Amino acid sequence: MITASHNPVEDNGVKMVEPDGGMLPQAFEPIATELANCTLDAEVASVLRDRVMAANAVSAHGAHTTAPVDRSALTVLVGHDTRPSAPALVAAALAGVRALGVHTHLCGCVTTPQLHFLVHLANNPRSSSTATATAPATGPVTPPLQAYYDTIVGAFLTLMQQQPQLQQAGSSAASGSSSSSSSSTAAAADVVYVDCANGVGAAQLQPLVPALAGVGITLALRNTGSGAAAGLLNSKCGADYVQKERLPPSDFADVPAGARCCSVDGDADRLVYFSPAGSSTSGSSGSSSMGLWDGDKVAMLAAVFIRDLMSKLPAELLEGVQVCCVQTAYANGASTAYLRDVLKLPVVCTPTGVKYLHEAAHGADLGVYFESNGHGTVLFSTKLRERLTAAAGSHPAAAELLLLSRLINQTVGDAISGLLLVELILRRKGWSLAQWQALYMDLPSRQLKLKVADRGSITTADAERVCVTPAGLQEAINAIVAKVPQGRAFARPSGTEDAVRVYAEATTQEAADGLAREVARVVYDMAGGVGPRP
Numbered sequence: 328m329i330t331a332s333h334n335p336v337e338d339n340g341v342k343m344v345e346p347d348g349g350m351l352p353q354a355f356e357p358i359a360t361e362l363a364n365c366t367l368d369a370e371v372a373s374v375l376r377d378r379v380m381a382a383n384a385v386s387a388h389g390a391h392t393t394a395p396v397d398r399s400a401l402t403v404l405v406g407h408d409t410r411p412s413a414p415a416l417v418a419a420a421l422a423g424v425r426a427l428g429v430h431t432h433l434c435g436c437v438t439t440p441q442l443h444f445l446v447h448l449a450n451n452p453r454s455s456s457t458a459t460a461t462a463p464a465t466g467p468v469t470p471p472l473q474a475y476y477d478t479i480v481g482a483f484l485t486l487m488q489q490q491p492q493l494q495q496a497g498s499s500a501a502s503g504s505s506s507s508s509s510s511s512t513a514a515a516a517d518v519v520y521v522d523c524a525n526g527v528g529a530a531q532l533q534p535l536v537p538a539l540a541g542v543g544i545t546l547a548l549r550n551t552g553s554g555a556a557a558g559l560l561n562s563k564c565g566a567d568y569v570q571k572e573r574l575p576p577s578d579f580a581d582v583p584a585g586a587r588c589c590s591v592d593g594d595a596d597r598l599v600y601f602s603p604a605g606s607s608t609s610g611s612s613g614s615s616s617m618g619l620w621d622g623d624k625v626a627m628l629a630a631v632f633i634r635d636l637m638s639k640l641p642a643e644l645l646e647g648v649q650v651c652c653v654q655t656a657y658a659n660g661a662s663t664a665y666l667r668d669v670l671k672l673p674v675v676c677t678p679t680g681v682k683y684l685h686e687a688a689h690g691a692d693l694g695v696y697f698e699s700n701g702h703g704t705v706l707f708s709t710k711l712r713e714r715l716t717a718a719a720g721s722h723p724a725a726a727e728l729l730l731l732s733r734l735i736n737q738t739v740g741d742a743i744s745g746l747l748l749v750e751l752i753l754r755r756k757g758w759s760l761a762q763w764q765a766l767y768m769d770l771p772s773r774q775l776k777l778k779v780a781d782r783g784s785i786t787t788a789d790a791e792r793v794c795v796t797p798a799g800l801q802e803a804i805n806a807i808v809a810k811v812p813q814g815r816a817f818a819r820p821s822g823t824e825d826a827v828r829v830y831a832e833a834t835t836q837e838a839a840d841g842l843a844r845e846v847a848r849v850v851y852d853m854a855g856g857v858g859p860r861p
């Protein structure tokens with residue numbers, strides 16, 4: 328997938344998709360880095376021969392294979408986002424793959440999660456998570472993009488059209504509204520304004536517009552990157568901008584206060600909800616008055632809904648079924664407490680980066696994982712899906728969960744699938760944005776970043792929550808945090824930028840701001856800060 332995701336339009340990059348639809352195995356990262364850093368053609372050839380081909384003998388899961396690979400039987404699917412540099416890079420990628428004697432299939436301008444889905448489906452045409460798709464029975468024929476919509480939107484529409492016999496009336500903290508059908512919710516909630524980041528999400532969300540109109544939901548696509556006044560990809564728009572700046576994106580000035588809005592990123596694998604200042608915004612964290620429903624909030628909504636459905640299943644069906652919610656240190660402490668104390672679900676904290684969350688969630692039968700920035704999904708194990716399939720005829724909740732496993736992209740976080748999940752749950756519960764927000768109150772938080780001479784000098788442990796080096800830094804951070812009631816703070820080197828990120832939360836915004844500033848200063852002083860002192 329040729330994309331640089333949420334980054335500026337002039338950047339570009341590549342995301343590799345494994346044959347099972349998953350992400351690049353971590354063991355392959357150093358080799359990929361080596362390949363990317365080749366400067367001479369001859370170097371490319373030798374790294375390919377000595378490193379990539381040698382590693383090819385090791386499968387994604389670490390198992391050694393001695394069987395020779397028939398490259399003519401392989402196909403590499405290539406997709407790209409809307410960046411102007413895409414055509415040249417796609418041509419180079421296709422030429423490179425063909426030079427290895429491997430077939431190519433150009434999927435065109437698709438979202439990253441769509442490409443993951445298609446790769447998975449091409450290799451697993453009978454997979455139960457894509458059972459409604461019209462996939463070819465044999466490879467290496469590649470499935471059409473329509474298979475994605477058939478599976479994901481198809482599951483959503485089936486769930487929406489089902490009689491609400493499984494309503495969770497009174498099953499949660501926020502049960503202020505007793506109505507649950509879409510026709511009886513406020514008209515405003517039936518319009519969802521979508522910030523498409525001027526990226527590939529715009530074209531790929533388009534087929535949802537007529538499909539959702541059929542169930543009473545108006546999708547109003549904004550920042551579609553087209554028209555005379557088209558904005559730039561990810562420029563003052565997109566999920567990363569909305570979540571980090573806590574500001575509505577450009578082209579939303581006329582959207583009414585309290586409206587239901589969401590934002591995807593440049594390759595549509597992240598999703599956050601927001602609402603321009605006005606009603607429904609109480610309880611949001613941050614200095615602006617815009618309401619924000621970030622990845623933590625999406626995760627909690629999914630966890631509440633799935634937990635309710637599971638509670639309707641007979642105990643024997645769930646025997647030995649492990650549920651796990653995965654977060655990073657950036658998850659708001661209030662969301663972690665909600666998972667642990669209210670939902671009473673096991674919570675795991677991993678280092679930043681979806682590859683870590685995905686891996687941890689994959690270990691459970693039902694793994695809910697989201698980064699606060701809106702990237703995440705819910706994974707159902709094969710064991711659980713088989714049990715649900717067997718019970719679907721006699722237990723409506725099992726049938727619903729099975730449909731959910733199709734609505735939710737099982738390969739990676741997916742903004743389109745995420746939007747459908749959120750809209751389904753809010754309608755099923757009859758919840759407004761305010762009721763969703765009221766599940767728990769975010770602790771005020773602050774994120775800062777600063778430059779140091781060598782960010783590699785900061786090493787961390789315990790899912791990046793503790794600094795190991797430089798010596799004494801963690802003790803200094805501990806002393807600052809100890810002075811702030813319910814304070815929590817950590818510093819870690821970014822994996823994607825030349826910067827150190829500082830996160831702090833406390834009971835008031837002032838305290839969180841002050842804590843972040845103090846920690847940033849101590850990092851600056853002890854880890855070789857450069858430029859102005861925070």
Ligand SMILES: CC(=O)N[C@H]1[C@@H](OP(=O)(O)O)O[C@H](CO)[C@@H](O)[C@@H]1O
Pocket residue numbers: 332657679680681698700820821822823824828
């Ligand atoms: C605090 C934050 O948002 N960090 C982001 C960012 O990683 P850093 O290692 O923090 O630069 O980019 C990653 C890739 O998109 C994303 O997975 C992660 O959540």
Ligand SMILES: [Mg+2]
Pocket residue numbers: 332333592593594595596597
């Ligand atoms: Mg992205």
